[in-house]
Every structure is written in structure tokens, then in C-alpha cells.
Amino acid sequence: MAKAGELVLELLPGPDEATEREAPAVVRTARLIGGDAALEFIRRFRTDQRLSVRSELNLAWPSFDTIEFFEAVLEGTVEAGQMLTVDHVEKLALLPRLPQLTMLLLNGNHGIPPAVLAHSPLEHLTLGHNDLISDLSPLRELPHLRSLALNRCRAVTDLATLSGLPLNQLYIYEPLRELSLAPLSELPDLRQLIFDFAAVETSLNQLDFAPRLTGLGLLQDACAMNLAGLEALTSLEWLTINTEQQWRTFLSAGTFCTLARLQILDVPHVDLAAVLPHQGLTSLFLTKAQQVDHLGALAELPALKYVGFSRCGPVDLTPLAPLNGVEVRLFDCDQVVGTSLFPSDRLLID
Incomplete structure (x- = not known):
């Protein structure tokens, strides 16, 4: 072999x-x-x-x-803006030999190791599957940290320990219990928030920091969040929604912002003509839409560059074929017609 x-x-x-x-x-x-x-x-x-x-x-x-592998491939070649995954102590010991590393994914029950806190260039840190972390305040030792992702950090029960961090982006996935988002008001630089849990707050208008956001992602377990007050987010550039109620509230808010990217997850029936008021859209992504109407209306979005479908169907791509500047990508879609009309550089099928 x-x-x-x-x-x-x-x-x-x-x-x-x-x-x-x-x-x-x-x-x-x-x-x-x-x-x-x-x-x-x-x-x-x-x-x-x-x-x-x-x-x-x-x-x-x-x-x-x-x-x-580190000495043959990684040492001296990792540049700023490139993510590296560390999952055991042998790799942690190598961090001082990566002075350009600014993005780190730390997986496993390592707490917040001294080697990470000593790596001052870090700008983005993902902590995954880490049940030893409850207090996030030691991260203040990282002066350039702007982006933090917490993935299944089940011992984190209070986001108030983030206070004082200069975070611009925060992503929280699958905590053990519901968390209050109210402490995020103590993060004056926060502009992008994605979360995948049931928050204590049930409506967007209960979050006084929300109008500062330029990006908001509500994933599957954030389905209870009501988008009342969405129109106050006038600086919003991208949005992810995942329920029919959130979709309806989004439509009723009108053109409250210059939206560039929109993800519509788990909404069974999507009429794409409804997004036409958002003429600045460059990217549109749909997941699990059982019925997609008026696909041809997307021709009226002059900035559109990308349309993605995941587990949607049936979908007729024929109206998108003449849009030469638009790339289409399909993920696990088995009821699609019109694919033969696209050149290979405009249609990606995964």
C-alpha cells in the first residue's frame, strides 16, 4: 500500500x-x-x-x-491571518516559535494555558470543547485580541467576565445553559455577534448594545430570539436568521440598513422577490428551504456575486444562468435543474 x-x-x-x-x-x-x-x-x-x-x-x-511536521512545513511560514489548530501540550510548547501567528484554535480541556496568554500577537482565539474555563478575564492579558469564539465551553455561565476586553467579534456556540447577553453592553467595541443558544433575553430590543452591531448571526438554538427592534440596527452589514418568524420580522423592517450578506436558515418557504429592497446584497445563502420562489428576481440585485443553497429543493437554477457575474454553490441539494446551463467556473457542487 x-x-x-x-x-x-x-x-x-x-x-x-x-x-x-x-x-x-x-x-x-x-x-x-x-x-x-x-x-x-x-x-x-x-x-x-x-x-x-x-x-x-x-x-x-x-x-x-x-x-x-512543524519543522518541515509550518515553522517560519505561518503568517498573520492564518488559523492554526492546537490540541495538545506538545503543540502548545511550539507557540513561541510562531511569532507571526495571530489566529489560534485551541481544542480540549486545557483551560487558558500560560503559553496562550503569553502569545501577545493573538487577534483571534477560538476555545473549543473546554470544560475547565469559567472565568474569561485572564484574556485581558492579550492586548490585541479582537475576536473570540467559545465552542462548547460548558463551564462558562456568566459573560460578565468578558468585561474590559477590546473585542470586536464574539461567537458563542452550545454552552451548557442559557446565558444572559446583557453583559455584552460592557464591550464598547463589539460589532459582530453570532450565538447558538437560548439567551435569557428573548427580544432584540432588550439588548442595548444591538444598535452598534454591523453583523448578527442567530443560529439554530437562538430560534427563540424575537427580532423586534431590528430596524434600529442601521449599521448592519450581514445577518443570519433561522426561523420563519425572524424572516417575517426582517421583511417588515424594510430597508433599515445597507445589507451586503444575508443567510436564511431553516425557513421552509422563501420568496426571493422580498429581498429586492436590499439592493446592496452581494451574497445570499439558503438552507433547508423546501420552496424557493421568484429566483429570477435576483437579476434585479446589481451587486449580487454569490448565491448558495444547502439541502434545499426543488430548485430551478435556470433564471440564474444568464447572470454572468454570479457564482452559485450547492451543498447536498438533490432536486436541482438547470445546472447544465452553467460554466464550471460559476457552479460549485459539494
Whole structure:
């Protein structure tokens, strides 16, 4: 099997030959083959700074010896704005050798390790599956931290410990219990909020910081949040909603802001003609829409560049085919017609 893998590696294009779409798939294939020859092949991509390639290099790290891969591929090549995943102490010890690292995903029950708090360049930190963290105030030691994501940090029960942090973005997924969002008023720089839990507050107009937001994402477990008061968010640039009630409230709010990106999740019936008042839309994404009406109305959105569908259907893409500047992407959609009308560079199917 190892010999067969090496033969496959010989057929794969290197970083100079692989296109934007091919390069991450090539690194992924080498990762799956594994072994010394695969590591040597991946090493050829160490200076490739395409974000899709850097993401695959990050994913490849656990498949090889920690130190060997770090020294062969990562050391000296990780730049600001590229995410790196750390999931055990051996990797944590390597942080001082990554002075350019500004984005870190820390997975596992590590609390908030001293090595992380000592890494002052950090601008974005994701803490995942960490049941040891209850007090977030030590993060104040990171002077440049602007973005924080908490994913299944079940011991966090009070967001007041975030007070004093210069956060611009906050993402909270699956805490153990409902949390109050009211303490976020003590984050004067907060502009983007995504959450996936039932908050103590049940209406947007109960959150005095909401009018400052430029981005708001209400995911599946935030379905109880009423969007009353949405029209006060006049600086909003992107919005994610996930219930029919939130969709109706959004429509009734009119053109209250210059919205660029809209995600509509879990709304069974979506009439796309209703989004036409938002003429600045560049991106539109739908999930689990069982009925999508007036797809052709999107031709009247002059700034539109991207339309995505996930687990939607049936969908007839024919009205979008003439829109040469619009890319369409499909995720797990099996009732779609009109795909043959698109050139390959405008239609992506996952």
C-alpha cells in the first residue's frame, strides 16, 4: 500500500502547477496517503500562502509527527491571518516559535494555558470543547485580541467576565445553559455577534448594545430570539436568521440598513422577490428551504456575486444562468435543474 501511495504522489501536481481549486485537494490527498514520502511532498507547499492551502496544511498536522511536521512545513511560514489548530501540550510548547501567528484554535480541556496568554500577537482565539474555563478575564492579558469564539465551553455561565476586553467579534456556540447577553453592553467595541443558544433575553430590543452591531448571526438554538427592534440596527452589514418568524420580522423592517450578506436558515418557504429592497446584497445563502420562489428576481440585485443553497429543493437554477457575474454553490441539494446551463467556473457542487 505504501508503494501504491508513493506512485500516486508522483502523479500529483506541485504548488507551481496546481490551480486554486486543485492545490488544497492535492495536499489533502497526500495527507490521506501519509508516511515519509507524503510529508516530503507536502513540504513543497510550505511557502504556498493561498488560504485554502494553509487550511489544508493545518488539517494535515495531526496526521504526522508533531515536531517533524512543524519543522518541515509550518515553522517560519505561518503568517498573520492564518488559523492554526492546537490540541495538545506538545503543540502548545511550539507557540513561541510562531511569532507571526495571530489566529489560534485551541481544542480540549486545557483551560487558558500560560503559553496562550503569553502569545501577545493573538487577534483571534477560538476555545473549543473546554470544560475547565469559567472565568474569561485572564484574556485581558492579550492586548490585541479582537475576536473570540467559545465552542462548547460548558463551564462558562456568566459573560460578565468578558468585561474590559477590546473585542470586536464574539461567537458563542452550545454552552451548557442559557446565558444572559446583557453583559455584552460592557464591550464598547463589539460589532459582530453570532450565538447558538437560548439567551435569557428573548427580544432584540432588550439588548442595548444591538444598535452598534454591523453583523448578527442567530443560529439554530437562538430560534427563540424575537427580532423586534431590528430596524434600529442601521449599521448592519450581514445577518443570519433561522426561523420563519425572524424572516417575517426582517421583511417588515424594510430597508433599515445597507445589507451586503444575508443567510436564511431553516425557513421552509422563501420568496426571493422580498429581498429586492436590499439592493446592496452581494451574497445570499439558503438552507433547508423546501420552496424557493421568484429566483429570477435576483437579476434585479446589481451587486449580487454569490448565491448558495444547502439541502434545499426543488430548485430551478435556470433564471440564474444568464447572470454572468454570479457564482452559485450547492451543498447536498438533490432536486436541482438547470445546472447544465452553467460554466464550471460559476457552479460549485459539494
